[in-house]
Amino acid sequence: xRNRTLGFVALGAAASLFLSACGGSAxxxxxxxxxxxxxxxxxxxxxxxxxxxxxxxxxIDGDFDSTDPANTYYAFNWNxxxxxxxxxxxxxxxxxxxxxxxxxxxxxxxxxxxxxxxxWTVKIQEGLKYEDGSEITSEDIKYGIARANxxxxxxxxxxxxxxxxxxxxxxYNVYDHDDPLEGFDAIETPDEHTLVFNLKDSFSEFPNVLxxxxxxxxxxxxxxxxxxxxxxxxxxxxxxxxxxxxxVKLHLDRNEHWDPETDPIREALPDRxxxxxxxxxxxxxxxxxxGELDVDLRGSGVGPATKTRLLSDxxxxxxxxxxxSGALRYVNIHTPVIEDVACRQAIMxxxxxxxxxxxxGGDDGGDIATNLLPPLIPGADPESDLYPSQDNxxxxxxxxAKLEECGEEDGFSTTIAVRAESERDVLTAESLQESLGxxxxxxxxxxxxxxxxFGQYAGxxxxxxxxxxGLSVSGWGPDWPTGxxxxxxxxxxxxxxxxxxxxxxxxxxxxxxxxWDEALLTEDPDERAEMYAxxxxxxxxxxxxxxxxxxxxxxxxxxxxxxxxxxxxxxMYDFMALGVDRDE
Amino acid sequence: xxxxxxxxxxxxEADAVDVxxxxxxGRSDADNRSLRQIAWRRLRRDKVAMVxxxxxxxxxxxxxxxxxxxxxxxxxxxxxxxxxxxxxARVPYADPDDPAAGVDRWGGISSDHLLGLEPVTGRDLxxxxxxxxxxxxxxxxxxTLVCVALGTVLGIxxxxxxxxxxxxxxxxxxxxxxxxxxxxxxxxVGVIPDGVLGLTGNGLRIGVIVFIIGFFNWPYIARIVRGQxxxxxxxxxxxxxxxxxxxxxxxxxxxxxxxxxxxxxVYSTLLIPTNILFEAALSFLGVGINPxxxxxxxMLSEAVPxxxxxxxxxxxxxxxxxxxxxxxxxxxxGLRDAFDPKTSD
Numbered sequence: 008x009r010n011r012t013l014g015f016v017a018l019g020a021a022a023s024l025f026l027s028a029c030g031g032s033a034x035x036x037x038x039x040x041x042x043x044x045x046x047x048x049x050x051x052x053x054x055x056x057x058x059x060x061x062x063x064x065x066x067i068d069g070d071f072d073s074t075d076p077a078n079t080y081y082a083f084n085w086n087x088x089x090x091x092x093x094x095x096x097x098x099x100x101x102x103x104x105x106x107x108x109x110x111x112x113x114x115x116x117x118x119x120x121x122x123x124x125x126x127w128t129v130k131i132q133e134g135l136k137y138e139d140g141s142e143i144t145s146e147d148i149k150y151g152i153a154r155a156n157x158x159x160x161x162x163x164x165x166x167x168x169x170x171x172x173x174x175x176x177x178x179y180n181v182y183d184h185d186d187p188l189e190g191f192d193a194i195e196t197p198d199e200h201t202l203v204f205n206l207k208d209s210f211s212e213f214p215n216v217l218x219x220x221x222x223x224x225x226x227x228x229x230x231x232x233x234x235x236x237x238x239x240x241x242x243x244x245x246x247x248x249x250x251x252x253x254x255v256k257l258h259l260d261r262n263e264h265w266d267p268e269t270d271p272i273r274e275a276l277p278d279r280x281x282x283x284x285x286x287x288x289x290x291x292x293x294x295x296x297x298g299e300l301d302v303d304l305r306g307s308g309v310g311p312a313t314k315t316r317l318l319s320d321x322x323x324x325x326x327x328x329x330x331x332s333g334a335l336r337y338v339n340i341h342t343p344v345i346e347d348v349a350c351r352q353a354i355m356x357x358x359x360x361x362x363x364x365x366x367x368g369g370d371d372g373g374d375i376a377t378n379l380l381p382p383l384i385p386g387a388d389p390e391s392d393l394y395p396s397q398d399n400x401x402x403x404x405x406x407x408a409k410l411e412e413c414g415e416e417d418g419f420s421t422t423i424a425v426r427a428e429s430e431r432d433v434l435t436a437e438s439l440q441e442s443l444g445x446x447x448x449x450x451x452x453x454x455x456x457x458x459x460x461f462g463q464y465a466g467x468x469x470x471x472x473x474x475x476x477g478l479s480v481s482g483w484g485p486d487w488p489t490g491x492x493x494x495x496x497x498x499x500x501x502x503x504x505x506x507x508x509x510x511x512x513x514x515x516x517x518x519x520x521x522x523w524d525e526a527l528l529t530e531d532p533d534e535r536a537e538m539y540a541x542x543x544x545x546x547x548x549x550x551x552x553x554x555x556x557x558x559x560x561x562x563x564x565x566x567x568x569x570x571x572x573x574x575x576x577x578x579m580y581d582f583m584a585l586g587v588d589r590d591e
Numbered sequence: 592x593x594x595x596x597x598x599x600x601x602x603x604e605a606d607a608v609d610v611x612x613x614x615x616x617g618r619s620d621a622d623n624r625s626l627r628q629i630a631w632r633r634l635r636r637d638k639v640a641m642v643x644x645x646x647x648x649x650x651x652x653x654x655x656x657x658x659x660x661x662x663x664x665x666x667x668x669x670x671x672x673x674x675x676x677x678x679x680a681r682v683p684y685a686d687p688d689d690p691a692a693g694v695d696r697w698g699g700i701s702s703d704h705l706l707g708l709e710p711v712t713g714r715d716l717x718x719x720x721x722x723x724x725x726x727x728x729x730x731x732x733x734x735t736l737v738c739v740a741l742g743t744v745l746g747i748x749x750x751x752x753x754x755x756x757x758x759x760x761x762x763x764x765x766x767x768x769x770x771x772x773x774x775x776x777x778x779x780v781g782v783i784p785d786g787v788l789g790l791t792g793n794g795l796r797i798g799v800i801v802f803i804i805g806f807f808n809w810p811y812i813a814r815i816v817r818g819q820x821x822x823x824x825x826x827x828x829x830x831x832x833x834x835x836x837x838x839x840x841x842x843x844x845x846x847x848x849x850x851x852x853x854x855x856x857v858y859s860t861l862l863i864p865t866n867i868l869f870e871a872a873l874s875f876l877g878v879g880i881n882p883x884x885x886x887x888x889x890m891l892s893e894a895v896p897x898x899x900x901x902x903x904x905x906x907x908x909x910x911x912x913x914x915x916x917x918x919x920x921x922x923x924x925g926l927r928d929a930f931d932p933k934t935s936d
Contacts, residue, residue, distance in 0.1 A: 311895075311896040312895075312896060312898070312899065315896060315897070315899060315900050316899055318679075319680065319900065361673075362671060362673055364678075365673055365676065365678050365681070365711060365712075366711055366712070368681070369677075369678035369679050369680075369681050369711075370678055370679040371679065427878065430892070430893060430896070433882055434711060434712065436882070437669075437712065437882050437883045438671070438712070440883065441669065441670075441671050441883075451792050451881070452881050452882050452883070453792070453881060454878075454881055454882070456878075
């Protein structure tokens with residue numbers, strides 16, 4: 008999912024003027040909490056507090072893709088929509104290692120699969136209510152899911168996991184029927200508090216899909232298709248105040264019918280939530296530092312100019328967090344163009360990873376990646392390194408040996424594709440070009456517009472073959488924090504597409520594919536995590552993906568924001584926990 | 592992005608050169624040369640023009656001799672020197688042997704690296720700016736050549752033939768001038784496939800940029816040429832040639848064209864800096880030359896995130912563009928004044 012948001016960050020690099028000369032954040036109006044430390048919010052709760060009340064102020068550069076929970080694919084929106092849209096499952100609301108565990112939200116207990124994981128039964132809690140006090144039933148959740156993925160194409164933003172996995176005709180359209188759920192049998196509702204999902208294939212990670220906002224209940228009578236986003240009926244602790252202006256502002260008031268007893272994941276401390284839409288990133292950063300804002304809704308970190316300043320300012324550092332963004336920055340080695348695995352391995356050995364890490368941002372940009380799965384994903388082993396070298400500078404002797412093995416003693420020529428708008432991608436390519444040149448692998452760089460990069464260039468099978476594009480610089484974040492949620496789309500042979508191909512290296516290894524399929528038949532998450540670690544190793548043995556950096560974000564955390572911690576599932580602060588502590 | 596304003600809608604200057612042409616008309620080659628001599632004398636007396644002319648010559652020499660100069664004074668423009676760069680701040684160390692000493696306020700300027708080091712990669716800024724001059728000047732000259740070739744041919748035909756041919760070409764000029772050139776360039780660079788006309792990589796990029804600038808800026812030259820031709824074709828020496836039985840081609844090439852050389856030279860000189868800026872803008876937006884080939888515009892855009900921590904990085908390429916554009920503009924102005932008979936001797 009983060010693939011979409013990542014590009015956006017790079018765009019922010021355009022000319023900007025950060026006017027504020029504020030040194031640190033103690034001007035933030037609240038108690039200047041000098042007790043906090045640099046990066047403290049990455050793995051612990053900063054300013055823990057149970058104090059409720061006040062207004063929590065958000066602002067965002069850009070806009071919501073949609074406030075309709077059915078129609079969104081931005082991480083920040085999956086995080087934010089939980090204020091007014093409860094989901095069946097949720098991620099454990101705590102910092103650190105266990106944050107990626109699944110817990111129940113509307114569900115009464117963990118989903119129950121059948122033997123081969125093709126059928127899942129979910130019981131929901133009794134006494135859940137909408138903002139008007141009416142009861143939420145399993146039928147409403149079924150309708151919410153059905154309209155999200157089976158709607159004749161009117162919602163284009165959200166993920167399509169239900170369409171891909173539910174045993175239902177893909178042409179089904181809820182808006183075509185007088186009774187919208189007539190003939191929609193992939194989800195059964197035997198009673199008002201039970202849902203039974205029938206899947207086409209085995210899918211042991213299905214409960215992860217149930218954390219997505221598309222599982223929010225929607226009353227059939229309130230649905231107005233695309234217009235529903237203006238008057239979403241709340242099932243969470245807050246509701247729209249009725250004055251939502253798309254592109255301008257969204258304000259949320261408390262929903263009196265929400266019962267905290269039924270809700271283990273939302274603190275709901277503030278009395279009111281305000282969002283300003285369409286504020287430039289630099290202005291957001293500046294107002295965060297001056298205390299006029301509490302949270303950057305986009306959740307992708309401060310802009311590049313602010314980042315340089317914050318990290319070099321000792322008085323600001325205690326208010327800065329530098330957690331993993333969850334994304335891996337990597338280079339695809341296109342298997343149809345560089346066919347011989349030994350030639351691909353030569354590239355892996357010759358690459359100067361230290362240089363690429365510097366190109367991506369050095370210390371604060373992230374960690375050198377030597378494996379595929381990002382550190383916070385179960386099964387990830389950041390220590391593993393199939394292509395080790397002194398100081399990560401590359402092993403030229405090993406590279407030369409591999410070149411001889413594939414019959415290209417003198418090296419070869421190829422082209423690397425890169426997104427022109429992403430300065431750090433371009434620098435990464437330049438760095439790789441320089442280091443591969445050391446063993447005679449001659450790389451030329453071609454820049455392409457970001458918007459068509461996967462549609463027409465690096466992700467187009469024809470273009471890659473016709474133009475001999477052997478490498479491409481890419482980035483990827485997980486849809487949910489497991490090996491499958493992260494890497495299946497970029498390494499499973501079944502994910503290869505003619506165009507818009509995110510398995511850009513076109514790795515189609517029977518062993519890898521087989522392990523992915525087997526993982527979906529394995530119930531125990533720990534066992535799956537081990538399998539994902541094996542897949543990680545296999546992908547690197549195939550030299551289809553060259554990991555570069557586990558990306559880090561830079562967040563600013565105002566002093567009067569309470570209960571602040573980074574949540575790896577959303578790759579930003581957990582919005583549900585946040586409160587404010589100030590006199591208003 | 593368009594030609595300089597004094598070319599566009601240039602009633603005044605066009606008249607001035609028109610007068611110059613009038614004065615030249617029908618004279619023998621010897622007289623012609625004497626006008627050039629007068630102009631040269633004027634030019635030599637114009638200090639600003641002489642200084643800017645010298646700068647232009649030096650710039651061209653520097654671009655041509657870049658490989659030699661870099662060999663003597665610098666480092667290869669694509670060579671990384673990351674051992675000199677602090678991986679945290681991403682700018683040069685004050686002392687590479689002692690990382691604890693912090694970063695250099697002056698961007699690593701030393702006798703070894705005359706203009707310091709690029710942040711992140713540590714590439715030598717001096718040699719990158721020199722090589723950047725190659726690209727800037729090459730693109731600007733080639734594009735100007737295309738403008739001049741197209742503009743002269745079409746302008747002279749429009750002016751001489753008159754009638755529907757003139758109307759057709761003049762309307763075409765209006766259309767081309769109304770084109771959103773920058774947007775078009777960005778779109779075109781993205782869609783032209785590799786391997787067109789046997790060009791790939793940077794050859795293709797340069798080709799496309801030259802084509803775009805040249806193909807869409809020719810009307811500036813064409814308008815001036817057309818105006819001159821309109822005046823010239825009524826002159827006695829043209830009438831004389833025609834009455835002696837000269838064909839259209841002879842009249843155009845032998846009688847009219849020689850009288851257009853001066854205004855064409857003057858306005859091409861003024862078009863060059865515009866084209867330099869256009870190339871820099873394209874590179875800034877990421878649709879120019881492919882990395883790692885240095886380009887001034889690209890350097891500027893790379894410098895933006897560092898404007899607080901490494902300001903030198905935005906200053907040097909900026910200065911390079913500034914000096915080049917200014918020198919060409921001042922020199923062009925000087926040339927125009929020198930050829931203008933209204934200027935007192």
